[in-house]
Amino acid sequence: MKIEDLRKLENETERVSALYDIFDEGTRLSTKSTQIEFLTTIRQIEKHLRSGMRILDLGAGTGKYSIYFAKHGYEVTAVELVEKHVKEIRDRVSLDMPIQVFQGNALDLSMIEDNTYDIVLCFGPLYHLTKIEDRMQCIKEAKRVCKANGKMFFAFISNDMVITTETFLYTPDFLLSDLYDHNSFKVEDFPFVFHTIDDCRGLLRNANVKIISEVAADGLSELFADKINSMDEESYIQWLNFHFYCCERPEFLGASNHLLFVGEK
Numbered sequence: 001m002k003i004e005d006l007r008k009l010e011n012e013t014e015r016v017s018a019l020y021d022i023f024d025e026g027t028r029l030s031t032k033s034t035q036i037e038f039l040t041t042i043r044q045i046e047k048h049l050r051s052g053m054r055i056l057d058l059g060a061g062t063g064k065y066s067i068y069f070a071k072h073g074y075e076v077t078a079v080e081l082v083e084k085h086v087k088e089i090r091d092r093v094s095l096d097m098p099i100q101v102f103q104g105n106a107l108d109l110s111m112i113e114d115n116t117y118d119i120v121l122c123f124g125p126l127y128h129l130t131k132i133e134d135r136m137q138c139i140k141e142a143k144r145v146c147k148a149n150g151k152m153f154f155a156f157i158s159n160d161m162v163i164t165t166e167t168f169l170y171t172p173d174f175l176l177s178d179l180y181d182h183n184s185f186k187v188e189d190f191p192f193v194f195h196t197i198d199d200c201r202g203l204l205r206n207a208n209v210k211i212i213s214e215v216a217a218d219g220l221s222e223l224f225a226d227k228i229n230s231m232d233e234e235s236y237i238q239w240l241n242f243h244f245y246c247c248e249r250p251e252f253l254g255a256s257n258h259l260l261f262v263g264e265k
């Protein structure tokens with residue numbers, strides 16, 4: 001199936017599954033440049049993580065975060081919509097890992113009681129839920145199952161940075177196309193859903209989530225992927241340190257493909 005054909009699929013689960021037949025999620029975070037998102041996000045989570053905490057990973061993909069934390073001894077529950085990804089997680093899990101894997105939808109966590117998890121990760125559903133009421137529902141479910149003193153982590157794809165990466169990396173005639181509104185600069189939500197920083201803040205506030213930090217998860221990594229991937233180890237470590245320094249500064253937030261919001265009840 002070609003990307004354009006996804007428009008014909010009205011059922012969200014079928015559309016997301018078909019999208020991940022085109023994009024290989026299993027290798028997405030495996031290069032020097034794409035790892036930056038993972039390493040930045042882990043660093044943010046670890047600021048709040050204490051021994052014995054329980055973690056819920058919504059939209060767990062092929063298990064990059066779930067398996068990382070399970071290997072570090074945390075009790076993890078992974079919920080993932082796409083059957084192929086669920087199978088990949090299960091294939092990677094070993095018997096000694098404290099992890100439960102469910103095929104399910106982040107919109108309906110009725111199998112989980114209120115106030116169950118210390119840490120709730122939501123890195124994926126908000127890239128895919130096309131209806132705003134579904135995105136609200138997803139955030140409300142994450143909040144419901146999070147403990148009173150727990151922390152929630154929500155990832156979004158930045159509308160404004162997408163215009164830059166599309167133009168300079170993938171679609172040279174993007175600026176002249178009708179793939180975005182030429183006045184508001186809102187990009188068409190296809191094949192992913194894009195949010196401005198204000199959209200993210202609005203959604204979380206409307207769901208009564210208190211935002212405690214806002215992070216430029218991958219910064220310029222996608223734009224400069226080729227250059228970052230060819231860096232020697234020493235320069236890469238220094239670039240990573242510079243990114244860690246920049247990523248929590250408000251002036252860098254807009255210049256990041258992925259936005260990470262940390263919240264509490």
Ligand SMILES: C[S@@+](CC[C@H](N)C(=O)[O-])C[C@H]1O[C@@H](n2cnc3c(N)ncnc32)[C@H](O)[C@@H]1O
Nearest residue numbers: 059060061064080081082105106123124125128
């Ligand atoms: C880009 S991947 C991210 C995977 C992983 N969380 C990460 O950050 O590396 C997005 C994942 O969210 C899953 N997803 C999308 N909508 C979902 C939903 N409503 N409920 C559960 N998972 C969903 C997709 O199937 C996909 O595996």
